[in-house]
Amino acid sequence: MSGNGRFEPRIVAFLCNWCTYTAADTAGVSRMKQPPNVDIIRVMCTGRIDPVFVLKAFAEGADGVIVSGCHPPGDCHYNNGNYKTFRRMPLVEALLQQYGIEEGRFHWGWISGAEAPKWAELTREFTEQVRKLGPLNWKQQFASKED
Amino acid sequence: MQKISIDPITRLEGHGRIDIFLNDEGDVANAYMVIPELRGFEKFAEGRLVEEMNDITPRICGVCPEAHHMAATKACDAVYHVDPPPTAKKLRELFYSAFYVADHTVHFYILAAPDFVLGPDAPPAQRNILGLIHKVGVETGTAVIQARGKAMDIVGALGGRKVHPTFGVPGGVAKKITEEERAQFEKTARELVDFALFSLQLFKDVVLKNKAYVDLILSEAFTMPTYYMGTVDANNKVNFYDGKVRVVGPDGKEFVKYSPNEYLEVVAERVEPWTYLKFPYLKKVGWKGLVAGKDSGVYQATPLSRLNAADGMATPRAQEAYEEFYATLGGKPVHHTLATHWARLIELLYAAERLLELSTDPEITNPHVRNLPTEKPTEGVGIVEAPRGTLTHHYVTDERGVVKKANLIVGTTNNYAPIAIAVRQAAQAVIKKGVITEGILNRVEMAFRSYDPCFGCATHTLTGQMPLEVRIFDANGVLKEVLERE
Amino acid sequence: MGQNGKLKLGLYWAASCGGCEIAVVELREKLLIVDQVADIVFWPVATDFKYKDVEAYPDGYMDVCFFNGAIRTSENEHLAHLLRKKSKILVAFGSCAYEGCIPGLANLFDRESIFRRVYLESESVDNPNKVVPQTTYQMPEGEIHIPKFYNTVKTLAQVTDVDYFLPGCPPQDPQIWAVIEAIVAGKLPPKGSVVGANEKTVCDECKHVREEKKIKKFYRYHEIIPDSTKCLFDQGIICAGPATRGGCGALCTKVDIPCRGCYGPPPNVCDQGASLLAAVASVVDADTEEDARRIVSEILDPVGTFYRFSLPASLLHRARLS
Ligand code: SF4
Ligand code: SF4
Ligand code: SF4
Ligand code: FES
Numbered sequence: 001m002s003g004n005g006r007f008e009p010r011i012v013a014f015l016c017n018w019c020t021y022t023a024a025d026t027a028g029v030s031r032m033k034q035p036p037n038v039d040i041i042r043v044m045c046t047g048r049i050d051p052v053f054v055l056k057a058f059a060e061g062a063d064g065v066i067v068s069g070c071h072p073p074g075d076c077h078y079n080n081g082n083y084k085t086f087r088r089m090p091l092v093e094a095l096l097q098q099y100g101i102e103e104g105r106f107h108w109g110w111i112s113g114a115e116a117p118k119w120a121e122l123t124r125e126f127t128e129q130v131r132k133l134g135p136l137n138w139k140q141q142f143a144s145k146e147d
Numbered sequence: 148m149q150k151i152s153i154d155p156i157t158r159l160e161g162h163g164r165i166d167i168f169l170n171d172e173g174d175v176a177n178a179y180m181v182i183p184e185l186r187g188f189e190k191f192a193e194g195r196l197v198e199e200m201n202d203i204t205p206r207i208c209g210v211c212p213e214a215h216h217m218a219a220t221k222a223c224d225a226v227y228h229v230d231p232p233p234t235a236k237k238l239r240e241l242f243y244s245a246f247y248v249a250d251h252t253v254h255f256y257i258l259a260a261p262d263f264v265l266g267p268d269a270p271p272a273q274r275n276i277l278g279l280i281h282k283v284g285v286e287t288g289t290a291v292i293q294a295r296g297k298a299m300d301i302v303g304a305l306g307g308r309k310v311h312p313t314f315g316v317p318g319g320v321a322k323k324i325t326e327e328e329r330a331q332f333e334k335t336a337r338e339l340v341d342f343a344l345f346s347l348q349l350f351k352d353v354v355l356k357n358k359a360y361v362d363l364i365l366s367e368a369f370t371m372p373t374y375y376m377g378t379v380d381a382n383n384k385v386n387f388y389d390g391k392v393r394v395v396g397p398d399g400k401e402f403v404k405y406s407p408n409e410y411l412e413v414v415a416e417r418v419e420p421w422t423y424l425k426f427p428y429l430k431k432v433g434w435k436g437l438v439a440g441k442d443s444g445v446y447q448a449t450p451l452s453r454l455n456a457a458d459g460m461a462t463p464r465a466q467e468a469y470e471e472f473y474a475t476l477g478g479k480p481v482h483h484t485l486a487t488h489w490a491r492l493i494e495l496l497y498a499a500e501r502l503l504e505l506s507t508d509p510e511i512t513n514p515h516v517r518n519l520p521t522e523k524p525t526e527g528v529g530i531v532e533a534p535r536g537t538l539t540h541h542y543v544t545d546e547r548g549v550v551k552k553a554n555l556i557v558g559t560t561n562n563y564a565p566i567a568i569a570v571r572q573a574a575q576a577v578i579k580k581g582v583i584t585e586g587i588l589n590r591v592e593m594a595f596r597s598y599d600p601c602f603g604c605a606t607h608t609l610t611g612q613m614p615l616e617v618r619i620f621d622a623n624g625v626l627k628e629v630l631e632r633e
Numbered sequence: 634m635g636q637n638g639k640l641k642l643g644l645y646w647a648a649s650c651g652g653c654e655i656a657v658v659e660l661r662e663k664l665l666i667v668d669q670v671a672d673i674v675f676w677p678v679a680t681d682f683k684y685k686d687v688e689a690y691p692d693g694y695m696d697v698c699f700f701n702g703a704i705r706t707s708e709n710e711h712l713a714h715l716l717r718k719k720s721k722i723l724v725a726f727g728s729c730a731y732e733g734c735i736p737g738l739a740n741l742f743d744r745e746s747i748f749r750r751v752y753l754e755s756e757s758v759d760n761p762n763k764v765v766p767q768t769t770y771q772m773p774e775g776e777i778h779i780p781k782f783y784n785t786v787k788t789l790a791q792v793t794d795v796d797y798f799l800p801g802c803p804p805q806d807p808q809i810w811a812v813i814e815a816i817v818a819g820k821l822p823p824k825g826s827v828v829g830a831n832e833k834t835v836c837d838e839c840k841h842v843r844e845e846k847k848i849k850k851f852y853r854y855h856e857i858i859p860d861s862t863k864c865l866f867d868q869g870i871i872c873a874g875p876a877t878r879g880g881c882g883a884l885c886t887k888v889d890i891p892c893r894g895c896y897g898p899p900p901n902v903c904d905q906g907a908s909l910l911a912a913v914a915s916v917v918d919a920d921t922e923e924d925a926r927r928i929v930s931e932i933l934d935p936v937g938t939f940y941r942f943s944l945p946a947s948l949l950h951r952a953r954l955s
Binding site (some may be wrong): 166168170176177179181183184185186187188189190191193194195196198199202203205206207208209212223227253273289292293298299305306307308309310311313314316317318321322399410411414415416417418419420421422425427430434517519520541547548549552554556 | 648649650651652653654655656658659661662706707708734735736738739741742746747750751752753756757758759760764765766767770772773774775777779780782802803805853854855856857858881883884885886887889890893934935937938940
């Protein structure tokens with residue numbers, strides 16, 4: 001919670017080094033308007049993002065998770081890392097839904113190095129969206145010794 | 148008011164406890180058979196793929212996983228409106244017969260036999276399977292272990308794992324068998340028929356020739372007339388794998404005969420706030436509390452019940468044994484619950500004979516063992532006879548075969564009410580004016596053993612006795628005395 | 634170790650199906666050897682020792698305790714703590730104790746919804762007064778207590794310190810025997826190890842021939858009659874083999890049924906379901922997002938498929954409580 005009592009979600013973003021991370025970097029350098037809620041984890045390619053990363057982020061307290069990399073088909077620096085991603089992430093989505101984690105808490109997609117404004121906009125919109133959904137507090141469900 | 152707890156008794160798909168309350172005179176006011184466990188399969192079946200239910204539901208009970216596997220597989224046939232090829236049905240029944248041989252062997256030799264062969268008054272330290280082996284000889288003991296093992300090997304050959312095998316699929320079975328396997332099964336089956344005959348002879352020699360035992364079997368304390376349930380074939384002969392479920396009254400007359408999909412018209416379940424297990428009863432008679440007799444919907448579903456509910460056995464030697472059983476015990480139906488052990492051996496013989504019939508069936512090696520479902524899945528009920536009673540699985544799915552609702556009436560559960568009554572009867576018979584003898588341990592123990600071997604569990608091996616403990620509390624809940632078997 | 638040089642062995646089942654106990658019986662004649670090298674000092678299904686006896690044992694009295702079954706109720710948890718205290722080595726025996734197993738799929742729901750289904754909504758229940766079991770209930774003659782049914786199925790290690798993990802639903806008898814031999818010989822690996830299994834995956838033990846997998850359509854196993862010489866996964870049937878620790882001898886695939894993963898994750902995999910999910914996604918033969926979505930959308934129960942045996946032990950442990 002921030003000083004004014006507004007819920008400040010914690011968002012973890014896994015970004016590939018070559019596209020979305022570049023966009024995020026540009027957005028930062030250009031001082032585009034972005035909420036402070038997004039913690040960026042840089043990976044070399046989205047193809048490196050094991051589904052475990054997403055689950056672990058939620059398990060450790062993230063209220064929302066973003067996965068973003070280079071546009072398919074051709075932009076991935078490693079040819080087809082993003083193919084891996086678009087084959088995996090729909091399943092991760094389905095999994096999260098069964099866990100009762102709302103759709104709005106997980107976003108995956110593509111933002112190229114040239115799309116810094118798109119990144120800034122995504123962070124603003126996604127943060128608002130997760131803020132509306134409220135805290136996820138994954139760990140708290142196990143806090144009670146009784147249950 | 149005093150309260151006595153027997154805790155823990157062993158398994159009913161888990162755990163059990165008996166709480167006994169004494170009134171001011173020190174007589175038994177009431178006794179409650181409490182099941183402190185639930186796992187909720189009916190709920191978490193929701194959302195699962197229906198064809199996976201035959202792998203999921205066996206984890207209800209690892210003592211009779213084959214029964215859940217088969218009931219679930221048959222329910223899936225019904226859900227998908229698919230009829231398995233004849234060879235698949237025969238292979239399923241072959242698999243199931245092998246399981247029955249293994250299961251009934253364990254229960255008779257490990258659970259019941261020590262009581263009879265060594266006698267109820269033998270020192271507890273000897274009243275176990277090791278003592279039994281000592282008395283009947285290592286040769287016989289080894290024969291028992293091997294007979295069970297060979298039957299389990301058939302289960303494993305067809306189902307992969309020996310515990311929690313997976314063999315059935317909607318529309319058939321996963322595996323066809325080779326001539327080599329068939330020949331092996333036939334060889335085993337022949338040995339198992341001999342083993343079953345030997346077991347029946349042992350029972351006759353040891354129990355029936357001993358007047359004290361016969362008197363015990365016929366005694367009032369172990370007599371409980373109720374309705375009896377069991378599955379029968381088209382000729383009203385006992386069948387474990389398929390048929391209609393028949394219920395006879397305490398008078399032995401047919402009360403109802405129903406197809407699996409009609410089960411809801413016949414059976415209902417009662418919920419009590421002091422236990423996690425539900426009490427099934429016959430809907431048309433109604434729930435009258437934990438009482439036996441014609442006016443109470445309480446029924447039993449045990450080997451004895453199956454014999455009572457049928458007109459005979461479908462194999463020749465089992466039929467002879469069936470006739471001898473009723474001739475000796477004074478005609479049908481038999482209400483003496485200790486006779487369940489004898490009934491179980493008749494079923495053992497039937498299962499072995501059926502295994503032999505099937506393993507010599509010319510069609511059994513036919514490679515056509517599956518029909519692929521083509522219809523939209525909807526709803527289905529599957530019923531088999533688990534060793535511990537009629538087992539019902541009922542699934543409702545969406546159009547993609549995802550389970551929306553599941554309802555299960557599990558073998559042992561059928562007998563919850565009769566067991567609870569038996570326990571109370573036993574307690575009332577032995578506790579008088581506050582005098583609690585050690586006899587209660589044995590009586591109560593024998594009461595469940597005859598009703599439901601699952602209480603003792605197939606693995607109740609080494610000492611052959613229930614870990615019973617009676618705790619006596621005074622009115623303030625202070626522990627006054629602990630009675631236990633030495 | 635007792636004065637007679639024999640090991641003191643305990644076996645206990647918590648929320649268990651009993652299959653782990655039958656797996657011990659599957660040792661058959663070898664049980665008699667166990668009897669020679671070990672004194673069984675607690676085994677409620679087989680021997681006459683009571684909770685009270687266990688309570689009276691000095692701490693660390695048992696050399697080894699095999700604990701099967703998960704933690705479903707307050708009673709299960711109580712026994713887990715008690716047996717931890719009384720045992721030098723506590724082994725999570727079987728999938729339930731190790732990782733929650735199939736009954737752990739109940740973690741997709743909570744106590745309230747389970748009670749509602751079982752006691753109120755079940756088709757065969759006749760319960761006009763909406764009775765559900767109570768942990769304490771006043772009968773005319775006195776009070777009756779039953780243990781508390783928890784919202785969440787937990788693994789043994791989630792409630793107490795565990796020394797070794799023996800996987801399988803149930804563990805296979807040759808593996809149980811191997812572990813007993815290791816115990817007797819004093820040759821156990823470092824604390825925290827998985828014992829009675831292999832360091833590779835089920836695929837390494839499987840006889841079906843593997844090629845490069847490329848799947849345009851997944852099949853549910855009732856939809857296809859597989860070629861029993863070829864890898865089932867290659868034929869579109871989801872098989873947990875690549876995401877499952879070996880040790881069973883690929884028993885299920887021997888009878889043309891896919892592995893469901895009962896031996897748990899392979900070494901160095903923390904979340905078996907995520908690992909299987911990745912394996913499944915990697916074989917999808919799709920060059921566009923739409924195609925990929927269409928193909929994987931046929932997987933209707935991802936949690937039940939990927940986490941069949943390991944939901945309570947997974948990173949997220951359970952579905953969200955409302
Ligand atoms: S691991 Fe499997 S066999 Fe063992 S208790 Fe659990 S469900 Fe039963
Ligand atoms: S995926 Fe399954 S069928 Fe294929 S090799 Fe592995 S275990 Fe065998
Ligand atoms: S093949 Fe898989 S599911 Fe079958 S026993 Fe082995 S590990 Fe368990
Ligand atoms: S490098 Fe960006 S997705 Fe592969």
